[in-house]
Amino acid sequence: MAYFADDPVRFFVDNSLFVHHMPIEQQQALQLEAVGQRFGAMRDAIVPLAVLADAAGVREIGRLEDVAALMFPHQLFKSYSYRLFDELGFPALTEWLSRLTLVDLAAVKGRRFGAIGRWLDALDAETGLALLTSSGTTEALSLIPRGKRESELLRQRSLVEWQSPGAPAPVRAIDHRASMLWLSYADGRSGMLRSAAMLRENYTTPTTRFLPLLPMRASTDWQHYIGRVMAAERLGVPPPRLTPYIQARQEEAVAAQASYDERIRAVLEIVRDELQDAPVHMAGGPLLLHQVATAGLRIGMAPGLPPGSRISTGGGTKGLAAPDGMIGAIKRFGGVDTIYEAYGMTEIGDAFGSCEQGCFHIWPWIVPLVFVEGSGALLPRRGRQAGRAGFFDLTAQTYWGGVVTADLVTVSWGRCPCGRTTPQVVGPIARAASGPGAAGPAGPSRAATAAALEALNRGLV
Numbered sequence: 469m470a471y472f473a474d475d476p477v478r479f480f481v482d483n484s485l486f487v488h489h490m491p492i493e494q495q496q497a498l499q500l501e502a503v504g505q506r507f508g509a510m511r512d513a514i515v516p517l518a519v520l521a522d523a524a525g526v527r528e529i530g531r532l533e534d535v536a537a538l539m540f541p542h543q544l545f546k547s548y549s550y551r552l553f554d555e556l557g558f559p560a561l562t563e564w565l566s567r568l569t570l571v572d573l574a575a576v577k578g579r580r581f582g583a584i585g586r587w588l589d590a591l592d593a594e595t596g597l598a599l600l601t602s603s604g605t606t607e608a609l610s611l612i613p614r615g616k617r618e619s620e621l622l623r624q625r626s627l628v629e630w631q632s633p634g635a636p637a638p639v640r641a642i643d644h645r646a647s648m649l650w651l652s653y654a655d656g657r658s659g660m661l662r663s664a665a666m667l668r669e670n671y672t673t674p675t676t677r678f679l680p681l682l683p684m685r686a687s688t689d690w691q692h693y694i695g696r697v698m699a700a701e702r703l704g705v706p707p708p709r710l711t712p713y714i715q716a717r718q719e720e721a722v723a724a725q726a727s728y729d730e731r732i733r734a735v736l737e738i739v740r741d742e743l744q745d746a747p748v749h750m751a752g753g754p755l756l757l758h759q760v761a762t763a764g765l766r767i768g769m770a771p772g773l774p775p776g777s778r779i780s781t782g783g784g785t786k787g788l789a790a791p792d793g794m795i796g797a798i799k800r801f802g803g804v805d806t807i808y809e810a811y812g813m814t815e816i817g818d819a820f821g822s823c824e825q826g827c828f829h830i831w832p833w834i835v836p837l838v839f840v841e842g843s844g845a846l847l848p849r850r851g852r853q854a855g856r857a858g859f860f861d862l863t864a865q866t867y868w869g870g871v872v873t874a875d876l877v878t879v880s881w882g883r884c885p886c887g888r889t890t891p892q893v894v895g896p897i898a899r900a901a902s903g904p905g906a907a908g909p910a911g912p913s914r915a916a917t918a919a920a921l922e923a924l925n926r927g928l929v
């Protein structure tokens with residue numbers, strides 16, 4: 469199996485190759501070899517992949533473009549019957565997952581659980597899966613079958629500072645003196661909160677701290693329940709039953725929300741009184757960064773973070789208007805000139821960091837594909853192309869890494885003005901329309917996509 473995609477840290481660090489400065493032809497040759505190996509290992513084991521490959525007549529990957537017909541729509545990860553969660557149908561849900569992963573789920577197969585959280589606990593404790601759920605509040609949870617192996621390699625990648633913005637420097641380790649101020653729940657099963665666990669492991673040492681804004685685990689059962697209430701409202705039907713377990717999770721969530729301002733004050737006091745000797749890495753969505761910065765500035769913390777600190781963000785304002793002076797206030801509080809921004813999604817392991825030109829650079833182990841919104845045809849993989857974004861994450865070793873996202877983007881394959889050679893997502897990122905009238909699938913045909921979803925869910929509804 470390809471060394472390059474199996475373990476990019478070993479490949480790039482050991483070879484002293486600069487991740488973002490490899491000639492694009494060389495990147496694509498490595499990608500083609502890796503994608504062929506992934507396809508060979510998974511073709512017959514991943515149920516919907518076999519259906520797509522048969523439908524498109526793909527027997528082997530001769531060109532990177534061949535993978536377009538094998539991409540999973542992002543909706544595939546929530547194509548299970550939602551009733552299965554309402555009815556605690558975990559044997560069927562485990563079977564559904566097993567059709568998407570090479571990881572052996574025998575330890576959990578056939579077993580019943582009293583709550584989604586209990587099922588996830590068992591998968592975590594007794595199998596090689598580190599299942600991810602979607603982060604946002606949507607009507608249905610996506611279930612991304614990431615393995616512990618991929619999660620651990622991702623954690624190791626997060627320990628490496630691949631390229632400082634502004635300097636085409638070789639790889640170097642992150643600042644291990646830094647503490648982490650994380651503006652979210654401490655823990656959870658969404659992609660974002662799994663990354664919190666990863667950061668907690670990286671940043672918690674005898675001399676540093678991981679400081680979350682909400683020091684508890686986010687409840688997946690509660691997140692699912694909220695989604696079902698939203699769906700019931702849309703359909704004009706009664707909301708699902710509130711079980712005593714979910715009611716208890718609801719009370720915890722309400723209490724956490726009510727304590728927000730108090731918790732912000734407490735966290736700021738810890739930063740001011742205990743964390744001024746070494747840099748602090750503060751990360752969170754822009755609106756929360758602004759809320760914390762404003763609270764800090766109000767009590768005279770300007771700057772509130774020690775020298776050398778860093779602020780990073782991602783995810784945008786989720787359709788809400790940015791408050792006036794938001795960026796200025798965050799920078800003033802942090803005492804920083806730059807706010808690092810990243811673009812990512814749960815289905816793909818690594819987020820893409822932005823360069824000095826504001827472009828999000830795509831890692832060499834992730835293959836971007838852009839599709840015409842509407843027809844679903846693949847656009848040429850050169851120049852600058854706008855359309856529906858698809859990515860193939862070559863580091864996925866236990867599940868199929870190709871997914872067409874809900875995002876409308878522009879990708880440039882040309883060398884960025886910053887000097888880096890990796891392709892970039894440039895300009896604004898929009899969310900594709902969903903629901904009635906939305907565009908058809910991109911990559912595989914409508915018929916092939918329907919057949920793949922049918923095979924994945926066969927006998928489980």
Ligand SMILES: [Zn+2]
Pocket residue numbers: 823824825827829884885886887888892
């Ligand atoms: Zn750039």
